[in-house]
Amino acid sequence: MINVAILLSTYNGDQFLKQQINSILEQSYTNWDLYIRDDSSSDNTVKIIEEYSIRYHNIHFIKDSYRKGACKSFLYLLENINSDYYMFCDQDDIWLPEKIQMSVKKIQQAEAANSNIPILVHTDLKVVDQELTEIYPSFWKYSKLKQQFLSKFNYLGVCNGVTGCTVIINNKAKEVSLPLKKEVPMHDYWIALKVAQMGKIIYINTPTILYRQHSKNEVGAKKTNNAYFILQLKKIKKTINNQLQMYQFLKEIEYGSLLKFYWYKITYTIIRNI
Template identity: 30%
Template sequence: MVSVIMPCYNSQKYISSSIESVLAQSVTEWELLIINDASTDNTKDIINDFSKRDPRIKVFHLEKNSSAAVARNIGIDNAQYKHIAFLDSDDLWLPEKLDKQLSLMEKRNMPFSFTSYYVINHEGKVLELRKAPEIVNYDKLLNHGNEIGCLTVMYNRERFQNYRFNEEIRIHEDYKMWLDMFENVDTAYAIEEPLALYRVHAGSKNLNKFRSLKWNWLLWRNYQKQSVISSLIISLRWIKNKVVQRLTVKKLNTSRNNSLTFPSVDQKSVY
């Protein structure tokens, strides 16, 4: 049913938990393609061990470090199932994630879907809830910035057979991919229920908002061919949205234990 693509680089600290969140899915017909982007830590041994214990897990080892875009494209090129989903090696899914998305897409005959998600810290504590907009189209995605979490996306590979991540882009390569896709999709619908957990830590590449704005500007100008004035307007709107997001973000009750746990799969696979 679903080909799950997981790029990884020096991910020994979190990748076991990420893999186990796939193993814990209520849907069992999936394959997990892990692309090791020339890691120098113990990542290679960890993913090799998982692949030996579950034939649904397939690993690819790159000889030189490339990028998440390159790794994801290798995953797409080797995918066997109709649907594609993405999960980075430090993020997590809730157990019903694949099941609920597949049900929605089949019911509505949708080629693309995404969900809300939690933001967690390096310890797994929930920091905030990021609600997905109910619907997204090309204009909204272009003019309001990327509101689609890559870890929540699922799309029909047959509908988007020739689409790949732009390997020239080091940050926001997923945003560019969605913009390309949405030029041929009228509307995409979200599952507003949070079904994934996005981890922020010192190594998170989107942590710096000024850097993020710079890369967005380059994307709008160089790839989407927006004028300077148009890019400036979009940038100001993006800044406003980020400020509003900060002010209105739904903080979870920190007085309770807000770390999430997952169903046990194979305790021997915990590193």
Template identity: 30%
Template sequence: MRKVIVVMSTYNGSKYIEAQLDSIFRQKGVKIMCYVRDDGSTDDTLQRLKSYTSTSGKLIVEEGENVGWERSFLLALKNAPQADYYAFADQDDIWFEDKLISGIKMLEKEGPKNKPCMYHCNKISVTEDLKPLAHQVRRTPRPLNRQNALIQEYAQGCSIIMNENARQLVTKYIPREKIAHDFWCGLLCYLFGEVIYDNIPHFYHISHGNNASGEGHMIGSWKGRLKKFFAGGTVYYTPFSDLEKGYADMLSKTDKEFILKLKYYKKSFKTKLSLLFSFQFVRDSILGTCSLKMAVLFNKL
């Protein structure tokens, strides 16, 4: 039976954490251990975690300082015990009983055995009483190309399962900047490994209106970008500096040339034009691409 470490970062999630843990430990066909890093909760999340008991798996709790959910997930993945596979979990969703075994079977059937490989799946966005939302976010199986991968997240963290090679790849270097764990894992596994997508939903993603990542809140996402645009901040984050620091030896010549464009486009009108008219440097929607090009034009990357 495959051993799976479910990696979770918690923060003030006492209201939901037990239901999520129940759904994790109900998983069929796998041997479960849940490794939780608490990111400095100020409610009774830690107490609930420590008092939680399961007859079908083991729960390990790490008490951490508050570093933000982005870094907390990556630290938890790095510190977790070794297993056959690793899966991220949010603190407030509900998993279907076949979530892990379905992903593992696809990884073993379609993925390479000695290469970093990441699986991610679809989900059903629901209200707190598990009623499906009218709008379901369309998932992107994988980036359009290597340039798109640097500017657009595609895999949702709580849907990700990865093998040991992928864990080693992702935790080789922990980014200095705050970058979402799913963006970082998805980027590295796409650039240097393999990505497998399952369009079948395998969990309920519960919309509480205050989810840390904001996943699925399209209006809120656009409002956030507009606010950044007019406030003088960057609209899109591209993790090229962390890629250079941690993975320079693995980047191709073409990757390095493109990173140089991103680094210096504000100083070179010619470079800015090349980004503006590039058919590779796009997002997966017309509106998103227009927004990206506007960000380049007004130095908002």
């Protein structure tokens, strides 16, 4: 059976970490290994990891004392773990029971149709609150993410539609994502861009995660509606500066001209609101 490496970076996550690990233990697909790297937590996170790594042979505590931040921590795990496929895991969500099985099946189908190229598969999420009460049944609809466009490099460059905790990638995708030679906004965005540029992104409309929203979210879900766009216009100077910073990053990976960037930015904004 194909082995899946689940990569989990933790930081002060003791409040929800046990629930997340338990949801992985309850997966229908069983041939996985969970690799956990802690990013210098000051709460009981390390104690929880140690307890699970002692109890379960396929849960591994990757000890590294340096603080890296979430992006570099996840990419450190990706670089130092070898497997058939790789999935990324946040410390505060709940994985639905068929998540791994569904993802493995989809990426194997994609590889059969597209041999020897980088492939990334990702899924929708169900947005829930701290107590797991549903806020919205589809994160993609909640945030107006049009995945038929965001699977393409040019559109993905102006809007990251890939949520790392839903991702599975193959070894070709790992190869094009490493080594990391520059500062990047986030590991999922970086990997998605490299795969879109050199391989294929495939999406599954079904939610596979309860995407928990709470006060300590690193990123989180933001409802995208008319009020959101009006707010962006009100702080237009900051918005433009952020976009120019993003363009400089994209320019380094040969995205194209600033005119092209704004053309796709405006086009996708219109598409997003149709």
